[in-house]
Amino acid sequence: MENYPEPARRLVAEMIAAAERDPARAVAFQGAPGANSHRALIEHFPDGLPYPCFSFEDALEAVKEGRAGRAIIPIENSVHGRVADIHFLLPESGLAITGEHFLAIVPALIGKAGHDIREVMSHPQALGQSRKWLRARGIRPIDYADTAAAVAKVAEMQDWSIAAIAPAFAAQLYGLDVIENAIADASDNTTRFLILAREPRRPESGDLMTTFIFQVNNIPAALYKALGCFATNGINMTKLESYQRGASFAATEFYTDIEGAPGDPAVDRALEELRFHAKRVDVLGVYPQARKRG
Secondary structure (H helix, E strand, O other), X not given: OOOOOHHHHHHHHHHHHHHHOOHHHEEEEEOOOOOHHHHHHHHHOOOOEEEEEOOHHHHHHHHHOOOOOEEEEEEEEOOOEEOOXXXXXXXXXXXXXXXXXXXXXXXXXXXXXXXXXXXXXXXXXXXXXXXXXHHHOOOEEEEOOOHHHHHHHHHHHOOOOEEEEEEOOHHHHOOOEEXXXXXXXXXXXXXXXXXXXXXOOOOOOOOEEEEEEEEEOOOOOHHHHHHHHHHOOOOOEEEEEEEEOOOOOOOEEEEEEEEOOEOEHHHHHHHHHHHHHEEEEEEEEEEEOOOOOO
16 A cells, blocks of 8 residues: 555555454455445445455455455456456455445546646546547546546645546545546446455345356367356356466366356256366355346
């Protein structure tokens, strides 16, 4: 956190101190206070205590070590796709997925009202999401590592010709103004978050999701045969993403979401058949659907 501007470091210290007094209510997230992950935390855990972390690894480690009861981590965005590194970090973390949360991304222009804005700072993705809006007003974008930290930096510099793009509620955290809200070029931008805990917490009823990873055998039509396990058993697969582990390029792993859960006869049959075609199958979590698929 020492890399954050001073206004953000002060808030981080206050939040961590409060969270450490009640770790069971603490929820770890990546980013400075005021980030979209902070917003998702407030929506999903109204009584939670935010535990800001500089990196995804730090957030997962806080849960593993018991400094936070849960973590809320972005997994994919409707505009930019999957979040880098998460597919590697989740299986290695040893944590279980216990829930999901969908957050509408609504960026705001934050600074001091009444000034001529010439430049704007934010994460490259946030700048890209408002590219047309900025170009139409002749505002020059400046890349910054974190959306909310960019707001803290603007507050620290006090050069009011520079603003930031971040969630609107970050303005009040750093004593600035929302100059204009909802400046994204697309109105349906959404990020999906996963809730992680040390122990699995399978719900007893409701529409469930199961997330798992598998690695197919390195033979012709291996993936075709693996996917057939779900098709023949009538299981809806809502997500399938491939990624390489290591430098050999010989072993492809797949991150997968399906509707249903182990214990359902059709899901049990599909997973049993998959294990015949795959080198390994690791279930990462069973959890309630936050949004109905299909």
